[in-house]
Amino acid sequence: MPVTQNHQRLIKAATKLFHTRGYAASSLKHLAATSDVPLGNIYYYFKTKDALADAVAEGHHEVFCSLFAELEARHADPGQRLLAFLEYPRAQRHVFTQRGCPVGALALELKKAGTDSYQSVRAIFRLQLDWFTAQFALVGRKDAATLAEHLVAALQGAILLSHTFNDHAILTRQLTSLRAWLQPLVTS
Structure with missing residues (x-):
């Protein structure tokens, strides 16, 4: 169609x-x-409503594909790509504080509902994990997959707390902390 x-x-x-x-x-x-x-x-x-959820998830997936492509085009160094990625949630901090993470919230709801559309949202997290893992591996980290999981979990947790307490300063502080954690891991 x-x-x-x-x-x-x-x-x-x-x-x-x-x-x-x-x-x-x-x-x-x-x-x-x-x-x-x-x-x-x-x-x-x-x-079906699930087909619509799949389309919404596809839109979110495309946003991350575009973001990752843009980061790769702007930064030759994979460590700098990871550090630059942290500007995305920083730029969205007011939206995330007011409404939470659109992907995380949709994943929770679709998983609880037991819909097949959950797989479409899960694919967005897989995309993030795979891209972060690749960047960590390119800077020589043997624990790349574990670091990628930590980064995604820390981001989701920071967004959730910021939303729960309606305080974008929480997200800002956590992003600063993530940058301090990430910097020595990705620079020589």
Whole structure:
């Protein structure tokens, strides 16, 4: 099916709704109102709510693919890529504080719901882990996979605490701490 304006509006609206209201609390009626696409037309584009969740996850996946490609283009050194990545959550700190991590929240909800769409969101975390592992390996770290897991877990935890306490300073402090932890690991 060709991508149309309505298709894109539905994905954009679902991305916003899933992040602000949550997957379970976002009804197709809400989606129709937010996207300005008639309720009956939604099924033409997405046969199920899970198919829509897959499309939302694909959008998040593309954001990270683009971000990683941009970091690789800007920084020849993999250690500098890792350090530069920390600017992404720093730039998003106000959104993360208000709403949490869109990928983390969606992963939790879809896992609890037992939907097949969980695999699409899980793939985003796999992408992150694989990219971070590759960067750590390129700087010669034998424990690259473990360091990648630590980085993702620390980021998700910092975002969760910042959101829970509605305090972006928590995320800012944790990103500063992560940079201090990361710097000696990736520089010679």
